[in-house]
Amino acid sequence: MRRSRPVVRHVLAAAFAAVLSFAAPGAHAAPRPGAAAVAQEINIISTHSGMCLEIGTLAEGEAVRQHRCAGRPGAQWYLRPSAAGNGSVNIVSVYSGKCLQVADSSPASGAAVRQGACGSQTGASFLFADLGSGSGATIQPLTASPRKCLEVTDSSTAEGAALRQWECERQPGSGFAQGQFKGLAEGWSTIRPVGAPGLCLTEGRARNGAYGSAVAVQSPCATATPPRTYLQSAGNGLYRIQWHHPEFGVGCLTVMNGGPVPGMLEPWDDCARATQFHVEPVDSPVVGGYRFRVSGSSLCIGIVNGETVAGAEAVQTACAGRVDQEFFVDPVV
Numbered sequence: 001m002r003r004s005r006p007v008v009r010h011v012l013a014a015a016f017a018a019v020l021s022f023a024a025p026g027a028h029a030a031p032r033p034g035a036a037a038v039a040q041e042i043n044i045i046s047t048h049s050g051m052c053l054e055i056g057t058l059a060e061g062e063a064v065r066q067h068r069c070a071g072r073p074g075a076q077w078y079l080r081p082s083a084a085g086n087g088s089v090n091i092v093s094v095y096s097g098k099c100l101q102v103a104d105s106s107p108a109s110g111a112a113v114r115q116g117a118c119g120s121q122t123g124a125s126f127l128f129a130d131l132g133s134g135s136g137a138t139i140q141p142l143t144a145s146p147r148k149c150l151e152v153t154d155s156s157t158a159e160g161a162a163l164r165q166w167e168c169e170r171q172p173g174s175g176f177a178q179g180q181f182k183g184l185a186e187g188w189s190t191i192r193p194v195g196a197p198g199l200c201l202t203e204g205r206a207r208n209g210a211y212g213s214a215v216a217v218q219s220p221c222a223t224a225t226p227p228r229t230y231l232q233s234a235g236n237g238l239y240r241i242q243w244h245h246p247e248f249g250v251g252c253l254t255v256m257n258g259g260p261v262p263g264m265l266e267p268w269d270d271c272a273r274a275t276q277f278h279v280e281p282v283d284s285p286v287v288g289g290y291r292f293r294v295s296g297s298s299l300c301i302g303i304v305n306g307e308t309v310a311g312a313e314a315v316q317t318a319c320a321g322r323v324d325q326e327f328f329v330d331p332v333v
Contacts, residue, residue, distance in 0.1 A: 041076045041094050043069060045179040047136040048172035049157040052181065053077070055115050058096045061103075064113045064163045066152050069181040070281045071237045083120035088127055088142055090118050099124045102165050107144035113163035126150075129168075136175035138168055149174045159283055184279050184290070186233045188332040191241070193218050194286045195323045196308040200224035203243065203267075207311055210260035214267060216253055216314040218303060227251075227267075231279070231329065238276040238295055243267045255294060255301075255316045263316040265301070277301070282326055289326040293319060300325045 044053040051066035054075040069075065076094035081087075091100040098115040105123030118124060122142040129138045140147040143165065151166045155173030168174065191201040202224035204217030227243035232252075234240050241253040251267025252274030268274050276295040283289075292301040294316060302325035304315045319325065 041078050043075050043179045043181050044077055044091070045069065045177050046152050046173065047175040047177050048155055049152065049161075051157075051159070052179075053100075053163065053176075055093055055096060055098075058098075060098070060116055062096075062115050064100055064115065065160050066163070067159060068281045068283065069179070071181050071184070072280075073237065075181070082125035084122065084125035084142060085120075086127075086142070088125035090124055091126060091139075092118060100126075102141045102143050102150075105141075105143050106165070107148070109148065109166050111143075111165040113150055113165065131170065131175050136177040138174050139176055140168065141165060150176075184231065184239065184329065185331070186231055186239075189229050189231045190221060190224070190330045190332060191229060192221065192328040192330065193303050193308075193324065194289045194326040194328060195303065195306060196312075197328060199308075199310060201229070201314060201327070203227055203245075204311060204313070206261045206264060206313060208261075211264075215261060216265040217310075218312050218314070219310050228332075232271075234276045237278060239279050240271055240274055240276055241265075241292075242271065255299075261313075265314050265316075279329070282321070284321065285323045286326060288328065290329050291319065291325050292327065301327075 045051065046053065046066050049066055052069040052075040053064055054067045054072060055062045055064055056074055073095040078092050078094060079089045080092060082090045093115055096115055099118035101114060101116045101121065102123035103112040103114055105121045125142045127140045129140060131137055139150040141150065147168060148165050149168040150163055151171060152161050152173035153164045155171050193199060196218055198221065199218040200221040201216055202219050203214045204219060206215050227245040230242040230244055232240045232242050243251045243253065250271065251269055252271035253265040254268040254274045256262055256264055256266055278293040278295060279290050280293055282291050293299065298319050299316050300319040301314055302317050302322065304313045306322065306324040
């Protein structure tokens with residue numbers, strides 16, 4: 001399945017290097033001051049897990065965790081010089097405007113890492129040290145002497161594992177790299193329900209006979225085209241699901257909010273008014289899938305009643321983490 005993988009440098013290069021003047025590969029792992037530079041939005045990727053550091057809400061005190069990189073706003077950061085001086089920097093969330101910080105600027109090992117007000121406090125001011133050999137760099141708060149490091153707790157590779165402050169021992173979870181992840185790649189795709197992976201989302205009719213026009217249903221992939229499916233980026237992490245039909249042209253799937261089959265999806269010629277979706281990676285109930293969440297809502301596309309039979313309709317329901325709301329998205333070359 002297509003995932004536009006994060007572009008990760010083996011050390012914190014490009015934007016990070018410009019802002020932070022990191023050592024090149026093979027250099028000594030001494031802390032480096034941050035040099036003033038124009039801010040650039042980046043992802044911060046844990047090198048041992050390949051996941052992105054992210055905050056989930058705007059709330060003060062929200063924990064910083066690692067999540068599968070998916071182009072979400074909460075995983076975007078930029079760097080700026082800290083008023084603490086000594087070449088230190090603040091790590092600022094693009095999403096919230098708050099800063100990554102060690103809770104209460106505590107010098108203790110195990111102190112939580114969260115988002116909070118930006119300033120010159122030692123817990124929100126950081127230096128960096130290149131680990132060499134393509135292992136990334138450590139992020140060192142000014143909270144303690146000798147310096148401590150941020151790490152993914154216990155070097156966990158689990159989705160949602162939290163960041164903490166710990167001893168700098170070159171543990172796997174203390175290495176980080178700069179990357180950029182723009183979300184799922186645009187292009188021709190097949191969309192397969194995880195609950196019925198031999199079926200594909202395609203054109204059909206409502207089984208109750210209440211609606212004469214085409215709606216989205218699941219059918220055997222071998223006979224699921226036409227139409228062809230194209231996942232079109234709408235910007236800001238949103239997508240439209242286009243159907244390209246040799247007879248009817250291009251239509252974009254749109255949730256029907258009323259009428260005889262409310263919640264089902266039909267192709268609209270006016271794609272500018274069509275439903276836009278967050279296409280979010282999920283690893284539960286099944287690893288490697290996505291859910292289609294309607295923009296600005298907590299509603300997701302699923303298969304009606306969790307059915308696995310051909311002809312079952314796609315329908316909008318409250319997001320519930322069920323297998324019928326998870327889909328594989330496969331590229332078509």
